Ligand SMILES: CC(=O)SCCNC(=O)CCNC(=O)[C@H](O)C(C)(C)COP(=O)(O)OP(=O)(O)OC[C@H]1O[C@@H](n2cnc3c(N)ncnc32)[C@H](O)[C@@H]1OP(=O)(O)O
């Protein structure tokens with residue numbers, strides 16, 4: 001691996017100190033801003049304890065209607081961030097992760113909708129997370145508390161209050177973002193008029209927890225992880241190797257067996273001979289994905305968000321899944337990806353039969369779970385139909 005330690009896990013996140021600010025008419029759109037939430041009283045966490053203040057990094061596109069009824073919340077997945085749309089920027093070398101899905105004339109049409117996306121609670125792209133300064137002036141690190149999908153939603157609800165949005169016209173998301181969209185419909189049916197839930201189920205399954213646990217374990221076993229307190233550690237690499245192993249495993253689950261076979265097969269990487277210690281092309285691909293993530297993502301955040309997904313269960317403390325889903329008294333579009341082996345289609349079929357007002361839509365893709373990020377045309381069409389039925 002060729003990770004530059006100066007640019008890797010933890011080091012980058014350490015620099016993301018937000019300044020407090022608020023949205024107001026005339027503010028630039030599509031640029032990251034910050035809202036301070038849970039300042040006077042902390043957020044009571046679902047698993048116990050409290051957290052605050054919490055800074056939320058968010059971006060917006062389009063204009064909020066005078067009656068505030070055209071706001072759409074987009075919820076990002078595990079390694080996404082608030083930059084849904086737009087060109088690369090300083091500190092963000094990639095274009096927006098849903099470019100083509102969101103934008104003028106696109107599936108979520110910013111000429112019509114006021115689109116908001118916030119970096120999630122526990123994230124490493126501006127919103128308070130493990131790399132952020134705790135009130136004592138030191139990074140949370142190992143002191144970061146257990147946070148759940150419901151806690152993430154409560155922070156988004158606080159952002160909505162901050163922006164003066166009483167009810168979202170829609171909450172939309174895929175994967176971990178889909179879990180939040182579903183939780184929004186169940187927890188706050190009075191504050192969301194429609195949800196679009198892509199590539200997830202009502203609760204994380206045993207296999208999803210197992211695959212995630214292996215990734216978490218890989219990070220924790222990296223000596224550079226230091227129990228989570230690596231930000232202020234003396235010279236030495238951060239936990240990039242552990243994070244890289246986690247990404248390699250995650251990446252295989254995000255793609256399909258057929259895609260990997262057709263794309264890489266048994267081909268050796270150019271100029272390398274696997275029988276002489278060189279790599280197969282697919283190994284090189286995974287090395288690349290691992291290296292890329294270690295450069296832009298914080299290992300503690302990866303652990304915190306993976307654990308939050310493991311705890312995803314809309315029925316917890318609500319009398320079970322059916323009782324919880326019955327609370328979602330809003331139209332929900334459940335979207336599956338036909339080749340998704342991580343969140344397989346039967347989970348979306350199950351979800352749609354148990355929600356009071358739901359319809360099912362499909363993304364046809366070779367790539368698997370990542371189809372919700374890759375098949376932008378189809379995703380845009382599904383979203384356009386869902387938002388304007
Ligand atoms: C700075 C930031 O914040 S980044 C953006 C924010 N975060 C996100 O968007 C998270 C969600 N996004 C993702 O997970 C991914 O970007 C995805 C799913 C959208 C990518 O999907 P795809 O477009 O299908 O990319 P794919 O998995 O095929 O990977 C392509 C990369 O593999 C590389 N690659 C392909 N084959 C090989 C090989 N044999 N050896 C090495 N590298 C290879 C390509 O060169 C390409 O590299 P690049 O991404 O550096 O240009």
Ligand SMILES: N[C@@H](CCO)C(=O)O
Nearest residue numbers: 077078079080175254
């Ligand atoms: N590729 C996605 C997978 C998780 O849904 C990500 O990195 O966020």
